Amino acid sequence: MSDYVLVGVIISEKRSDRSSHDALDRNSPLVFSTRDLGRSPGSMETLNEQVPAPTDVGNALIGIRGGSELDLDLRLEAVHEGILVSGTATAQIAGECGRCLDPIEYDYEADIQELFYYEESEEFEDDDDVDQYWVVGDLIDIDPVLRSAVVTALPFQPVCREDCLGLCNECGINLNDEPEHHHEVLDPRWAALAQLSDNATEDVAQNKTLD
């Protein structure tokens, strides 16, 4: 009996947690109203919009160009448990090559397919490892969905091209511009031998002058 009560307490804590950090900013370019869908399963609308991209999606080397045009081509569909959002978001990716530091730019079309649950839905996963999204009031926030769709697709080590030659270790010149570029480097063992024979020659020369 007491176990039963405890479970009830944990669930209600979890729910109050959820609603407290889910407050959505109606003015965010990635927050959209689903009011027109009227929560009737089967109703649907399309969302074709260009919005300014968020500034901090990516890592130190590569990510969405902040403020660039983000092209949303989405379908919002009311289902029993919430709103199903599917379609694509096309983002401008900008970064630099990890080998030669040249700029990298390309468009990335992220596939989006995510169910936003109604807050009163009983279908929520009691698992912190599972990302779950909510319809808050009548609003949905595409931002976290976009983030996970784009960030997971970014290269860990971005390169301008697969066979990029990078920079010269000695002088930093871009080897793609001068593939033949190299420095004369003696094998250290040969260098030691050369040193020895130089000394020997000097000794001989010294002996000669002593004579």
Ligand SMILES: [Zn+2]
């Ligand atoms: Zn490169």
Ligand SMILES: [Zn+2]
């Ligand atoms: Zn060099």
